[in-house]
Amino acid sequence: MRESYKRSELAKLKDEFGFNYSKSLGQNFLTDRNIIENIADALELSGQENVVEIGAGAGAMTTVLSERAGEVFAIEIDRRMIPVLENVTEGLSNVRILNEDFLKIDGGSLPHKYKLVGNLPYYITTPIIAKVLEDPLIPMPEQMVFMMQKEVGERLMSPSGKKSYGAISVLVQYYCEVSKVCSVPRTVFVPSPNVDSIVLSFVPKKGLSDDADVVRQMFAIVKAGFSMRRKTLRNSLASLGLSEEVLLSALSSADISPERRAETLSPDDFLRLAKEISAK
Numbered sequence: 001m002r003e004s005y006k007r008s009e010l011a012k013l014k015d016e017f018g019f020n021y022s023k024s025l026g027q028n029f030l031t032d033r034n035i036i037e038n039i040a041d042a043l044e045l046s047g048q049e050n051v052v053e054i055g056a057g058a059g060a061m062t063t064v065l066s067e068r069a070g071e072v073f074a075i076e077i078d079r080r081m082i083p084v085l086e087n088v089t090e091g092l093s094n095v096r097i098l099n100e101d102f103l104k105i106d107g108g109s110l111p112h113k114y115k116l117v118g119n120l121p122y123y124i125t126t127p128i129i130a131k132v133l134e135d136p137l138i139p140m141p142e143q144m145v146f147m148m149q150k151e152v153g154e155r156l157m158s159p160s161g162k163k164s165y166g167a168i169s170v171l172v173q174y175y176c177e178v179s180k181v182c183s184v185p186r187t188v189f190v191p192s193p194n195v196d197s198i199v200l201s202f203v204p205k206k207g208l209s210d211d212a213d214v215v216r217q218m219f220a221i222v223k224a225g226f227s228m229r230r231k232t233l234r235n236s237l238a239s240l241g242l243s244e245e246v247l248l249s250a251l252s253s254a255d256i257s258p259e260r261r262a263e264t265l266s267p268d269d270f271l272r273l274a275k276e277i278s279a280k
C-alpha cells in the first residue's frame, strides 16, 4: 500500500489515469492530512467498526480509515476513479470498493451496524442525508461524520427562528444530535472549490419511539409549512387538507398560535402539533 496522493500527485492523476475531474460529480479532493485525521478522530473508532465512506474519490480518507476501522466500504460512483482507488488501497485487506451511486444503494450492500463518513459531493449533500435518515431500507448508522459546504452545514445546525432554518434542519435535528467538528478552507482541495466547508458529526438519537404515522404527519406539516414560509400556519397548513376547525383546534391544543410561521417552530413543536392532528 502507499500513502494517499499528495497535492502535486493529485494534479497529475488526470494525466496518469487519463481523465478530468468532474465538476458535476463534486470532485474536489482533500489534501490536508490534519483535516482527514480530525474527521477520523470524530468517528471515535476502536478498530472493530464497519465504516462506510460515501464518495471515496482518490482514497485520501479511505487509507486512514483502513488503519482505524475493522472494515471499510468505499463507495464511489465514478468508475474512472476505481483504478485510482485500487492503486492507493492496494494490499489493504479490510477495504472493499463498491462502484455504486449512493443515492441508488439499498440496504443489501451495507453492513447492518456501521458508521458513515464522507467528504460529500456538494450537489447532493441534502439528498444523501435525507436518504440515510428516511429510507427504511437503509439501516440507521451509529454515527455520521460529513464534510459539506459551510452554508449547508449551518442550515442543518440552525436553531428555529433563523433564516437558515428550514425543512432539512427539522429532519436532521429530529433524528440526530448535531455538532461541529471543524471548519475547512477551500484551499485544501484539488481542484479548489469556490466555497468553504465544514465537518459535522450526527449521532442518531436513541429511543425515538414516535408512531410512524405521527412522524409522517410531522413531515407533511414541515413540508407544507416551509413551502410557504412567509405565510402564517393558519394559511400555509391549509394545504394539508384538514378542516379549518380541526387545524385551529390542533394548533390550540399544541399551544401554538395560528399566526406563527413555520420557521418559528422547533422540531419538538412540529412533533407536538403532529400528535394533536393525528389524535383528531
Ligand code: SAM
Binding pocket: 025, 026, 027, 028, 029, 030, 031, 054, 055, 056, 057, 058, 059, 060, 061, 075, 076, 077, 078, 081, 100, 101, 102, 103, 118, 119, 120, 121, 122, 124
Ligand atoms: N473522499 C474524497 C476526498 O475527500 O478527497 C473525494 C471527495 S469528493 C468531494 C466527492 C466524491 O464523491 C467524488 O469522488 C465523486 O465522484 C463521488 N460521488 C459523487 N456522486 C456520488 C454518488 N451519488 N455516489 C457515490 N459517490 C459519488
